[in-house]
Amino acid sequence: GAVVSQHPSWVICKSGTSVKIECRSLDFQATTMFWYRQFPKQSLMLMATSNEGSKATYEQGVEKDKFLINHASLTLSTLTVTSAHPEDSSFYICSARRTRETGELFFGEGSRLTVL
Amino acid sequence: AQSVSQHNHHVILSEAASLELGCNYSYGGTVNLFWYVQYPGQHLQLLLKYFSGDPLVKGIKGFEAEFIKSKFSFNLRKPSVQWSDTAEYFCAVNAGGYNKLIFGAGTRLAVHP
Numbered sequence: 001g002a003v004v005s006q007h008p009s010w011v012i013c014k015s016g017t018s019v020k021i022e023c024r025s026l027d028f029q030a031t032t033m034f035w036y037r038q039f040p041k042q043s044l045m046l047m048a049t050s051n052e053g054s055k056a057t058y059e060q061g062v063e064k065d066k067f068l069i070n071h072a073s074l075t076l077s078t079l080t081v082t083s084a085h086p087e088d089s090s091f092y093i094c095s096a097r098r099t100r101e102t103g104e105l106f107f108g109e110g111s112r113l114t115v116l
Numbered sequence: 117a118q119s120v121s122q123h124n125h126h127v128i129l130s131e132a133a134s135l136e137l138g139c140n141y142s143y144g145g146t147v148n149l150f151w152y153v154q155y156p157g158q159h160l161q162l163l164l165k166y167f168s169g170d171p172l173v174k175g176i177k178g179f180e181a182e183f184i185k186s187k188f189s190f191n192l193r194k195p196s197v198q199w200s201d202t203a204e205y206f207c208a209v210n211a212g213g214y215n216k217l218i219f220g221a222g223t224r225l226a227v228h229p
Contacts, residue, residue, distance in 0.1 A: 004159075034216060043206065043221040044160075093160070095217075104150070105217055107160040 002028045004096050006108035013084055014116055020080045021111045023094030029074035030096035034105065035067075038091040047092075050077045084115040118143045120209050122220035129197050129227050137192040137223050139181075139207035148210040149190040150217065151181055155203045163205070166190065177201070202227045 003026040013019050023033055032051050036044040048058045048069050056069035066088075068080040077096075081088050091112050095105040123138040141147065151163040164175025171183040181192045190207060207220040 036219075044219045046216055046218070049216055095160075104162060104165060106162075107152075109159045 002096070002098050002106040004030075004094065004106045004108040006092075006094055006111050008111060009109055010112045012114045012116060015085055016083055018080055018082045019084055019113060020078055021092055021094075021113075023077045023079070023096070023108050025075045025096045025098075025106070028096075028098045030077075030098065031074065032097045033071060033077040034095045034097075035069060035077075035079050036093045036095065038093055038110070044093060047079075081113065084113070086115045089113055089115045118209060118211050118218045120207055120218050120220035122205075122207055122223050124223045125221065127223055127225045129225070131199055131227055131229055132196045133227075135192070135194040135197045135201070135225070137205055137207075137225070139190045139192065139220060140188050141190070141207075141209045141218075142188065143209065143211040145211060149181070149183060150208040150210070151175065151179070151190075151192050152206045152208060152219075153203045154206065154222075160206070163192070197225075197227050199227050199229050201225060 005024045007022045035047045038044050046059050047062045048056045050056045050069045050071040052071045052074050058064045071077040091110050093110040094108045119142045121140045149166040152160045153163050154160050163179050164173050166173045166183045173181050179194050183190050204222050204224050206222045208217040210217050
């Protein structure tokens with residue numbers, strides 16, 4: 001099956017610093033990647049859709065200047081949480097679509113961010 | 117706006133009991149439907165999916181789901197659960213023309229030996 005890998009899986013940072021999370025599709029090319037945020041005991045909330053070579057499309061209520069997304073290649077998308085604050089602490093999950101037709105997504109392991 | 121509703125937030129069953137998890141969505145057009153599972157400490161995995169054709173879909177590990185268009189439902193079933201089915205289950209919908217999946221709130225299933 002298709003494999004999506006995230007790094008780091010766990011990160012702690014000080015308030016005010018920026019953190020970058022990488023999402024890689026290891027054995028397929030992903031024209032579209034999605035970034036989700038999962039709060040404790042809640043579902044996945046879509047943050048943004050990232051298309052290779054173009055600007056990300058953010059969901060309503062998600063600050064694009066706060067959560068910078070770059071999809072520079074067909075196998076890599078990055079999410080940078082800028083000037084992180086404790087309320088940004090969460091579990092961030094990326095997913096990738098292999099083909100447009102199936103709609104099936106493959107998920108990374110997730111990255112837990114804790115902002116002190 | 118699209119939405120996905122999962123009726124059961126927590127389900128506790130004994131091994132060999134039958135399982136049915138409800139999922140309803142709000143969208144009147146063509147949809148693709150999915151059930152994902154997240155085992156403790158692991159990432160989301162696809163259980164099964166429906167795009168078209170037979171509304172009764174068979175997935176992995178003995179799971180199945182039935183798409184009932186008139187009820188906007190896609191309930192997940194398993195005739196006999198095992199302890200290893202303990203996980204969180206998410207229903208998701210990809211509505212026609214929308215390039216994204218919308219997830220339900222999830223159902224936590226605990227199976228006791």
